[in-house]
Amino acid sequence: MKRLLVRRLSKLADAIPRERNNPPLPRMPPFDHKPLPYEGPTAAEILKKRAEFLSPSMFCFYKKPLNIVEGKMQYLFDEDGRRYLDAFAGIATICCGHCHPKVVKAITSQTKCLQHSTIVYLNHAITDFAEALASKMPGDLKVVFFTNSGTEANELAIMMARLYTGCHDIISVRNAYHGNAAGTMGATAQNNWKFNLMQSGVHHAVNPDPYRGLFGSDGEKYARDVQEIINFGTSGQIAGFISEAIQGVGGIIELAPGYLPAVYKTIKKAGGLCIADEVQSGFARLGSHFWGFEAHGVVPDIVTMAKGIGNGIPLGAVVTTPEIAQVLTRRSYFNTFGGNPVCTAGGLAVLRVLEEEKLQENAYIVGSYMKDRIRTLQEKHNIIGDVRGRGLMLGVELVTDHQQKIPAKTEILHVMDHMKEMGVLVGKGGFHGNVFRITPPLCFTKEDADFFVDVMDIALSKL
Structure with a gap:
C-alpha cells in the first residue's frame, strides 16, 4: 500500500501545471x-x-x-x-509492434501444443516458416538454417564461407557490428566502440562513410581498399566479405553509393562469398525494399537475419543457395533450439502481419x-x-x-x-x-x- x-x-x-512562461509540451x-x-x-x-x-x-x-x-x-x-x-x-x-495480438496468439497457441521437438522429428512449423522466408529472397537463395540470434547467424555464415571456399580470410568493414561471439567480435573489432578483439584471418576495410569518410559519397574509391587487402593481406584468395547495408550500432551509416556492387565484384573475382548482414536493416524496415542489400542492387551468396524476424523472441536465420548449403553436411551441423516450433510459429506470424498490415x-x-x-x-x-x-x-x-x-x-x-x-x-x-x-x-x-x-x-x- x-x-x-x-x-x-x-x-x-x-x-x-507548468509555469505560464514555459512553452506547452507537445x-x-x-x-x-x-x-x-x-x-x-x-x-x-x-x-x-x-x-x-x-x-x-x-x-x-x-x-x-x-x-x-x-x-x-x-x-x-x-x-x-x-x-x-x-x-x-x-x-x-x-x-x-510490442505484443502484437496476432504474433502473441501464434506463439501461445504453439506453446500449448508443443514447445520443442528436436531436430530428429518432423514438425510443420519450421518448414512452413522456411518456405515463407525463402519466398522473400531473390535468385537461388532458398535454403534456411535457423539459429537463436544474429550473432549465431553471422558465426554460421562465416563458417560456411570458409568451408565452401577452403580459405580462412574474411573481410569486414570498420565500424560494423556483427555480434558477440569470438568470430563476430573479430569481424566487428576494428574502429568499433564496443570491442577490441583481433582474430586471425579477419581483415578490416575502410568504412565507406559518406559523412565522415575520406572519399565522401564515392563508393568505388572506398571499394579499392578491399582489393588492396586481397592483394597484400592474403594469398590472393578470400573466403568472404560481410557487411551491413546500413550500419546500425555504428550510427545508422548508409554505405556510400556504388560501394557494394564494386566490392561484390572484387570478392567474386577472388573466389569469395558475399554475406549480407540483414539483422537490423532487413524485414521491411527500409520501406523502399524488404532487404537492405536490394537498395544497392546486389544479390549476396548468404543472408543473415535476426531481431525483427521474431518480434521479440530469440530467433535468427541464415539463408543461402542449395550448393553452398551442402558444405554443412561435412560437419553435421545442427542447432538444438534454432528453429523450434514456438519461435518459428512466431516468425511466420510476423511475416504475415508485415504483409497484411502493409x-x-x-x-x-x-x-x-x-x-x-x-x-x-x-x-x-x-x-x-x-x-x-x-x-x-x-x-x-x-x-x-x-x-x-x-x-x-x-x-x-x-x-x-x-x-x-x-x-x-x-x-x-x-x-x-x-x-x-x-x-x-x-x-x-x-x-x-x-x-x-x-x-x-x-x-x-x-x-
Whole structure:
C-alpha cells in the first residue's frame, strides 16, 4: 500500500501545471490501452539487484533508469503506468509492434501444443516458416538454417564461407557490428566502440562513410581498399566479405553509393562469398525494399537475419543457395533450439502481419515524412550535423562544430534525458556515441512522427 501511495503522489506531482512562461509540451497521440496495475519491485530495487547479481558490463540509458513493465504496439509503460513513445525497440527486437495480438496468439497457441521437438522429428512449423522466408529472397537463395540470434547467424555464415571456399580470410568493414561471439567480435573489432578483439584471418576495410569518410559519397574509391587487402593481406584468395547495408550500432551509416556492387565484384573475382548482414536493416524496415542489400542492387551468396524476424523472441536465420548449403553436411551441423516450433510459429506470424498490415509501405511513407521533418530541425539547430537513413531506420548525428565534425557526446545525453521526460524514448550509437538511432516499430504513424520531432525540437532548444 505504501508503495502504491508513493506512486500516486508521484503522478500528482507530474500533473502540476507548468509555469505560464514555459512553452506547452507537445501532446502524445491518443492510444486506447490501459496498462495493468503494477505491484512489483521499483526501479531502485531492481537497480540494486542488478548491480549485485548481473554482469557489470550491462548499462542503462538515462540518469534515472526506467522500469518498463508493459508494452503495446509502439508504446511502452513504466511502473507508474506512464506511457512512452518507443522510437528505438524496432531495431532491438520489435518489428510489428510490442505484443502484437496476432504474433502473441501464434506463439501461445504453439506453446500449448508443443514447445520443442528436436531436430530428429518432423514438425510443420519450421518448414512452413522456411518456405515463407525463402519466398522473400531473390535468385537461388532458398535454403534456411535457423539459429537463436544474429550473432549465431553471422558465426554460421562465416563458417560456411570458409568451408565452401577452403580459405580462412574474411573481410569486414570498420565500424560494423556483427555480434558477440569470438568470430563476430573479430569481424566487428576494428574502429568499433564496443570491442577490441583481433582474430586471425579477419581483415578490416575502410568504412565507406559518406559523412565522415575520406572519399565522401564515392563508393568505388572506398571499394579499392578491399582489393588492396586481397592483394597484400592474403594469398590472393578470400573466403568472404560481410557487411551491413546500413550500419546500425555504428550510427545508422548508409554505405556510400556504388560501394557494394564494386566490392561484390572484387570478392567474386577472388573466389569469395558475399554475406549480407540483414539483422537490423532487413524485414521491411527500409520501406523502399524488404532487404537492405536490394537498395544497392546486389544479390549476396548468404543472408543473415535476426531481431525483427521474431518480434521479440530469440530467433535468427541464415539463408543461402542449395550448393553452398551442402558444405554443412561435412560437419553435421545442427542447432538444438534454432528453429523450434514456438519461435518459428512466431516468425511466420510476423511475416504475415508485415504483409497484411502493409508495414513495409508504412515504413516508407512515415519514415520519409519523419526524415523530412527532422531535416527542418537541422536548419534550426546547428548541433545537428547529419540526418541519414531510410524508412524507419534513421540516424541524427550531433556535432559541436560542422567543419571539424566534433562529436557532441555530452550534449546527446542531455537531449535524451529531456526527451524521456517528455515521453519519448530513442536510442544512440555510433563510434563516438553521438548519433540518435531512430528505429521504431513499423506500426509508427505520422502522428507519432510529429510528436517525436516536436519533442526533439524542444529538447534541442534546451541546450
